[in-house]
Amino acid sequence: MASITPVTTAEGALSWRPVRDAVIVGIALAFALLTLYSVFVDQGALLAPILGQLSFDQNFIHEFTHDARHLAGAPCH
Numbered sequence: 001m002a003s004i005t006p007v008t009t010a011e012g013a014l015s016w017r018p019v020r021d022a023v024i025v026g027i028a029l030a031f032a033l034l035t036l037y038s039v040f041v042d043q044g045a046l047l048a049p050i051l052g053q054l055s056f057d058q059n060f061i062h063e064f065t066h067d068a069r070h071l072a073g074a075p076c077h
């Protein structure tokens with residue numbers, strides 16, 4: 001199993017590449033989960049801190065991702 005710590009290269013230099021790769025994977029995973037949540041689950045909660053009750057009433061993200069939701073076969077109405 002790969003370690004998520006800086007490694008010493010053959011030339012003796014310290015390489016942060018394993019740490020950088022782990023950070024990139026973590027950010028990509030978080031973005032993917034946020035995208036899946038916004039497309040398949042969100043009913044206004046994501047924008048509620050910004051828009052308040054209007055976010056639940058208008059359901060902007062649900063309407064924006066509506067076609068993607070149906071294309072993926074997820075039930076929504």
Ligand SMILES: [Zn+2]
Nearest residue numbers: 066070076077
């Ligand atoms: Zn629908």
